[in-house]
Amino acid sequence: MDPIQTMRVFVRVVEAGSFTRAADSLGIPKGTVTKQIQALESRVHAKLLNRTTRRVTVTPDGAAYFERAARLLNDFDELEASMSDAQSSPKGKLRVDVGTSMARLVIIPALDSFYASYPDIQLDLGVSDRPVDLIGDNVDVVIRAGTIADQSLVARRIGTLPFVTVASRGYLQKYGTPLHPHDLQRGRHHVLNFFSSNSRRLYPLDFSKDGERIEISEPYRLSVNDSNAHTEAALGGFGVTQMVKFIAEPYLESGELVQLMPDWTLDALPVHVVYPPNRHLSAKVRAFVNWTADLFAQKQHLTRG
Structure with a gap:
């Protein structure tokens, strides 16, 4: 077997923590991954991986091999790139x-x-x-x-995303227009929230003005974890919410959404x-x-x- 390819397969298994994920990311059958790891361990006369039904972990010998192999592959890829036309024509x-x-x-x-x-x-x-x-x-x-x-x-930081506080025109016709963040906590309005898909942490509505800061997360009527669903829920009149300005702009221009409390700001997010x-x-x-x-x-x- 090609020693460079075998080394690359081993590094990918360690990074992915799974033979299946490694095979999927490399675009090769899982059986091929298994055979290459077995051949590698036979060639170096050492057990490099501990296998369980749930996860693959490295042995002490495997950790040492991984560190050197990852560095060698990086150097090899650098050499290959420098000797080809990939720099002028990426492919x-x-x-x-x-x-x-x-x-x-x-x-x-x-x-x-x-x-x-x-x-x-x-x-x-x-x-x-x-x-x-x-x-x-x-x-x-x-x-x-x-x-x-x-x-x-x-x-690499490439931009900044400002936020706006909005609600649909239909929502405002039904519930009235909040003029202060505290209006959202007095039982007359519904809040539409966003939560993290990973941690399920709720991102509160965040208002800042003249050194005063107010965060509001409760009570809320609906919370979602997808930006497209968040936009649709806002358009559907499910509550007052905050969204990235570039997402809201077309609906602000059409009148489907209305900006609220523009003098209360929210910190912009950096984009990387x-x-x-x-x-x-x-x-x-x-x-x-x-x-x-x-x-x-x-x-x-x-x-x-």
Whole structure:
């Protein structure tokens, strides 16, 4: 067996924590993964992995082999890239993950310009508001709003997303217009909330004015964990809510949504394009990151808070 490929399979199994996930991400049968790991352990005369029905973990020998193998593969990929024309003409499959509204309203409408510049890149676009494990899921790049908790990842800030407080015109006709955040806590209004798909943490409505800050999360009528569902619920009149301005703008212009309490502001969210450190030498990753940064720079409503 090709020792480089066998080494790559081993590293992927360790990163994914599963033979099945490794096989899926590499596009090869699970049986092939099993055979290559068995051949590798036979060749190095050491047990590298502990296998259970639920998870695969590394042995002490496996941890040492993984550390050296990952570094060698990174050097090998760098050498290959430097000796090819990949730098001037990026090619190959690139897996990108992006939130649902960002994909629908920003990324997908602009993809023609990406393919015009990089026709040889095959893009796998994962669309979800659920956070992904870049290493475990073998994702090359993600675009995410908010603070980047994992400091081991490379994050390039590309924009800022301001928020607005809104409700549908039908809701306001039925319940009246709140003039102060405290109006939402006095039983006369319904709140529409958003919660994290990962932690299920509720994101409160957040109001700030002249040094005063008010957070409101209860009582709420409905809470959702998907940005498209959130928009539909707001349009459906399920309550007062806060949403990213670029999502709300078309409905504010049409009159379907109405901005409320504009003098009470909410902190804008930074937007980052994020990738694992071992992807920084990839020409296709750099191409997508730079294209995304340029795309955001052209859209003032995505770069100013």
